[in-house]
Amino acid sequence: xxxxxxxxxxxxxxxxxxxxxxxxxxxxxxxxxxxxxxxxxxxxxxxxxxxxxxxxxxxxxxxxxxxxxxxxxxxxxxxxxxxxxxxxxxxxxxxxxxxxxxxxxxxxxxxxxxxxxxxxxxxxxxxxxxxxxxxxxxxxxxxxxxxxxxxxxxxxxxxxxxxxxxxxxxxxxxxxxxxxxxxxxxxxxxxxxxxxxxxxxxxxxxxxxxxxxxxxxxxxxxxxxxxxxxxxxxxxxxxxxxxxxxxxxxxxxxxxxxxxxxxxxxxxx
Ligand SMILES: [Zn+2]
Numbered sequence: 001x002x003x004x005x006x007x008x009x010x011x012x013x014x015x016x017x018x019x020x021x022x023x024x025x026x027x028x029x030x031x032x033x034x035x036x037x038x039x040x041x042x043x044x045x046x047x048x049x050x051x052x053x054x055x056x057x058x059x060x061x062x063x064x065x066x067x068x069x070x071x072x073x074x075x076x077x078x079x080x081x082x083x084x085x086x087x088x089x090x091x092x093x094x095x096x097x098x099x100x101x102x103x104x105x106x107x108x109x110x111x112x113x114x115x116x117x118x119x120x121x122x123x124x125x126x127x128x129x130x131x132x133x134x135x136x137x138x139x140x141x142x143x144x145x146x147x148x149x150x151x152x153x154x155x156x157x158x159x160x161x162x163x164x165x166x167x168x169x170x171x172x173x174x175x176x177x178x179x180x181x182x183x184x185x186x187x188x189x190x191x192x193x194x195x196x197x198x199x200x201x202x203x204x205x206x207x208x209x210x211x212x213x214x215x216x217x218x219x220x221x222x223x224x225x226x227x228x229x230x231x232x233x234x235x236x237x238x239x240x241x242x243x244x245x246x247x248x249x250x251x252x253x254x255x256x257x258x259x260x261x262x263x264x265x266x267x268x269x
Contacts, residue, residue: 024044159191162175
């Protein structure tokens with residue numbers, strides 16, 4: 001089956017697509033609420049995410065994309081309620097591959113394991129149109145009945161990047177605004193100044209736990225390291241082609257599991 005999932009807490013489950021390179025593997029967050037569930041980001045769309053999730057809940061589902069990129073928006077079209085930022089509404093309604101950043105080196109790197117997805121082809125891959133059914137923007141609040149999330153507009157990586165902020169529990173679903181890896185700030189619609197402002201904002205929020213768009217979750221100290229490194233110019237992936245060419249020999253063990261043990265241990269303290 002095309003997904004794996006891991007329980008993060010009583011109401012938060014992490015879902016990941018199988019057979020996707022670990023640096024491209026999107027974190028799909030299933031948040032259980034009293035009145036409805038949230039799915040935050042939807043993977044590349046290699047297999048039906050809705051079918052997977054329906055096996056694990058009988059509540060209504062609202063699907064949210066933190067931004068429009070292909071690794072986050074692939075299964076958005078499957079859901080009846082599709083929420084995202086207005087700045088990326090046009091792209092989601094007409095997701096040309098270049099607009100959702102499935103272009104350049106990403107189409108040449110074998111990010112999909114052919115053993116697990118023999119039908120995948122980079123030449124025919126596309127994401128189905130998923131017009132938003134509602135907008136989420138700065139100041140909006142999503143109320144699940146037993147918890148609320150404030151929507152933060154976090155541009156930089158992309159113009160309509162958003163985060164979901166649980167003020168009570170100090171948990172931020174940060175999308176690709178901040179994750180535990182090299183940040184992408186040179187995409188066609190990235191903006192470095194916006195990124196710096198977004199990171200300054202995140203830094204001041206008082207986040208305890210980051211559930212990001214990629215890589216294992218992390219806490220405050222790691223956040224500070226990542227932001228400090230970015231400000232020094234040491235934590236961004238500027239040229240994907242160059243990175244690909246210089247690492248070609250090493251892009252072998254890319255379908256391995258990620259190591260979440262450190263984060264899980266920190267949660268059980
Ligand atoms: Zn992205």
